[in-house]
Amino acid sequence: MPEPVHVSPPLPALAPVSYDPELVAGLAAFLDAVEQLPLRADTILANRAHFASLVPPVEQQLGDRPIDVEHVMAPGPAGAPDIELTVLRPRSGTGSSAGTGTGTPVPGLYLIHGGGMVLGNRHFGVSDAFDLVEEHGVVAVSVEYRLAPEHPHPAPVEDCYAGLLWFAAAASRLGVDPDRIMVWGASAGGGLSAAVALLARDRRGPALAGQLLGCPMIDDRNNTVSSHQYNGIGAWDRSNNHTGWSALLGDERGRAGVSPYAAPARAIDLAGLPPAYIEVGAAEVFRDEAVDYASRLWAAGSQAELHVWAGGYHGFSTFSPDAVVSRAANAARATWLQRTLRLLR
Amino acid sequence: MPITDPAPPFDTELQATLAAMPETPPLTLSSIPAAREALAAMMPTVAEAIGDRAVSFTEVLVPGPAGQPAVAVTVLRPREAVPAAAGALVNFHGGGMMVGNRFMDTGRLVDLVLELGVVAVNVEYRLAPEHPHPAPVEDCYAALVWVAANAMQLGVDPDRIVVMGGSAGGGLSAGVALLARDRGGPALAAQLLLCPMIDNLNSTVSSRQCATGGTWTLDANLLGWQSLLGGEADSTQASIYAAPSRATDLAGLPPAFIEVGSAELFRDEDVDYASRLWAAGGQAELHVWSGGFHGFDMYAPGSALAAAALDARLSWLRRVLGA
Numbered sequence: 001m002p003e004p005v006h007v008s009p010p011l012p013a014l015a016p017v018s019y020d021p022e023l024v025a026g027l028a029a030f031l032d033a034v035e036q037l038p039l040r041a042d043t044i045l046a047n048r049a050h051f052a053s054l055v056p057p058v059e060q061q062l063g064d065r066p067i068d069v070e071h072v073m074a075p076g077p078a079g080a081p082d083i084e085l086t087v088l089r090p091r092s093g094t095g096s097s098a099g100t101g102t103g104t105p106v107p108g109l110y111l112i113h114g115g116g117m118v119l120g121n122r123h124f125g126v127s128d129a130f131d132l133v134e135e136h137g138v139v140a141v142s143v144e145y146r147l148a149p150e151h152p153h154p155a156p157v158e159d160c161y162a163g164l165l166w167f168a169a170a171a172s173r174l175g176v177d178p179d180r181i182m183v184w185g186a187s188a189g190g191g192l193s194a195a196v197a198l199l200a201r202d203r204r205g206p207a208l209a210g211q212l213l214g215c216p217m218i219d220d221r222n223n224t225v226s227s228h229q230y231n232g233i234g235a236w237d238r239s240n241n242h243t244g245w246s247a248l249l250g251d252e253r254g255r256a257g258v259s260p261y262a263a264p265a266r267a268i269d270l271a272g273l274p275p276a277y278i279e280v281g282a283a284e285v286f287r288d289e290a291v292d293y294a295s296r297l298w299a300a301g302s303q304a305e306l307h308v309w310a311g312g313y314h315g316f317s318t319f320s321p322d323a324v325v326s327r328a329a330n331a332a333r334a335t336w337l338q339r340t341l342r343l344l345r
Numbered sequence: 346m347p348i349t350d351p352a353p354p355f356d357t358e359l360q361a362t363l364a365a366m367p368e369t370p371p372l373t374l375s376s377i378p379a380a381r382e383a384l385a386a387m388m389p390t391v392a393e394a395i396g397d398r399a400v401s402f403t404e405v406l407v408p409g410p411a412g413q414p415a416v417a418v419t420v421l422r423p424r425e426a427v428p429a430a431a432g433a434l435v436n437f438h439g440g441g442m443m444v445g446n447r448f449m450d451t452g453r454l455v456d457l458v459l460e461l462g463v464v465a466v467n468v469e470y471r472l473a474p475e476h477p478h479p480a481p482v483e484d485c486y487a488a489l490v491w492v493a494a495n496a497m498q499l500g501v502d503p504d505r506i507v508v509m510g511g512s513a514g515g516g517l518s519a520g521v522a523l524l525a526r527d528r529g530g531p532a533l534a535a536q537l538l539l540c541p542m543i544d545n546l547n548s549t550v551s552s553r554q555c556a557t558g559g560t561w562t563l564d565a566n567l568l569g570w571q572s573l574l575g576g577e578a579d580s581t582q583a584s585i586y587a588a589p590s591r592a593t594d595l596a597g598l599p600p601a602f603i604e605v606g607s608a609e610l611f612r613d614e615d616v617d618y619a620s621r622l623w624a625a626g627g628q629a630e631l632h633v634w635s636g637g638f639h640g641f642d643m644y645a646p647g648s649a650l651a652a653a654a655l656d657a658r659l660s661w662l663r664r665v666l667g668a
Contacts, residue, residue, distance in 0.1 A: 015626030305635035328660035335653035
């Protein structure tokens with residue numbers, strides 16, 4: 001007789017942390033607009049096209065704000081195509097010295113968009129930096145990186161790193177202080193930002209002034225408590241996450257040996273990294289991996305600030321910006337930027 | 346003992362504050378009385394702390410735990426008329442369970458009373474080692490029961506009572522929230538836990554990384570737990586109402602706000618408590634401030650970090666109180 005196969009009892013359904021009541025409408029609107037078709041391997045391209053239709057070009061997002069936009073091509077990783085970058089600067093003559101190569105150099109923000117490694121473009125999320133450019137004279141650069149599954153790891157992160165090298169090399173021409181360049185991204189962009197910080201450390205690349213990780217996607221294993229609590233609910237659920245990581249890593253997803261530059265949660269050594277700001281909602285898939293990453297940064301003696309906002313869904317502060325909790329999240333981030341970049345008032 | 350990396354650095358502004366602080370002798374069992382006296386001598390009276398701000402106060406003796414002495418509380422309220430049913434903050438001071446008194450917190454409570462239009466009840470609980478567990482937490486719980494039972498007379502909305510405290514007071518707040526749940530006591534609207542002292546085991550990474558150098562040392566913490574728990578001080582079986590980290594069931598608790606510095610002893614126990622609240626489906630907001638030492642908001646109230654921490658705290662209080 002064959003040995004009976006031992007089957008573990010299924011995990012009891014884990015009660016999720018509830019949403020802030022003020023965020024419920026924003027989440028519903030987000031899902032209605034974005035998630036018309038569940039994100040699965042065979043719907044990535046359709047979702048990508050639909051998502052792109054929701055993101056206006058940066059020029060349109062800017063309206064008449066006094067910010068100059070320039071799209072530039074830069075060398076990609078060795079042997080790979082060039083990459084496109086968008087540079088945002090205060091409009092000449094608006095009082096900032098940025099871009100003129102004279103006067104006091106300003107901080108630089110290197111922006112990496114989100115979209116689960118499979119969606120999005122460099123115009124998405126870039127509006128988060130508008131106030132910093134306009135009010136503090138910061139120069140922001142947003143990178144167009146190749147997406148999975150057509151371009152699996154390491155294409156996305158190597159494109160992002162190549163763009164950072166361009167930014168650092170162009171710093172003086174852009175009026176940017178090369179010691180005050182920070183990476184900033186949300187979701188997949190948060191994961192790529194963390195990975196770029198690891199790459200910059202390990203390759204002795206540009207010295208980063210900080211890493212701002214918004215609800216970062218950093219753990220391909222998808223096995224935390226929060227990854228089980230948001231299964232079938234939320235703005236980025238367990239299945240979407242499975243789709244994104246599978247596209248990036250193929251069969252390697254979840255296996256031993258996944259690169260920390262793909263999934264920074266896999267990094268063993270978190271010493272010697274730039275100050276991190278990690279923000280995430282209490283009611284989302286990425287909560288526990290974000291908390292764990294912060295905890296391990298501290299354990300390694302690295303600096304990190306962690307904010308887990310009550311009842312926040314994935315991306316709440318962007319998609320429900322007027323809720324009290326979102327305003328608090330946006331204000332806390334601004335104080336960290338102020339403390340870390342020593343922004344001009 | 347495992348190899349430990351150095352702690353995250355202090356925030357530059359806080360480092361300067363720390364460097365300018367007078368050196369205090371380490372707290373020992375024999376120095377506890379002197380430390381209490383020194384703290385008491387430093388504290389302004391309630392009237393002094395209020396100054397010319399529009400807050401009134403009354404001192405009340407409320408029933409203590411069964412068979413135990415009465416508990417002294419200070420009730421602070423806005424002098425301007427407030428809604429018939431205001432939110433209430435029931436506050437427990439810090440001091441490692443061994444030292445301190447309620448007047449340490451008058452200042453920040455007056456600020457909150459004015460900012461939020463709430464009634465604050467500031468509780469004087471008995472201290473260890475003369476009064477080991479459960480005396481401190483039972484005194485705090487008795488004060489909460491009194492507030493809930495007298496909500497109407499106090500002008501307090503019984504559905505908007507929040508327990509709060511810093512350090513030992515944060516631990517006592519978490520302990521009171523567990524007691525209220527388990528005894529079917531007053532329904533709390535929320536628990537505000539500021540750098541709470543909740544784990545008697547002292548075995549986290551941060552308890553080793555931040556053992557010295559800040560404002561609260563591992564030695565002082567060990568003394569606090571020894572004073573509170575005696576032979577149970579390092580026991581995994583210690584009461585959950587003394588050391589809330591020992592609680593395995595964190596379901597059914599009121600929304601929590603947990604705030605701590607990244608460069609302090611309590612960092613990891615506080616992050617763990619938040620994580621386990623979420624795992625149980627509970628609501629919690631967690632803020633770990635970059636380079637903060639224990640109680641940075643009290644020692645460096647003018648710092649950018651303290652200002653940011655206070656803003657986040659106020660935002661959350663507004664959300665849970667509907668204020």
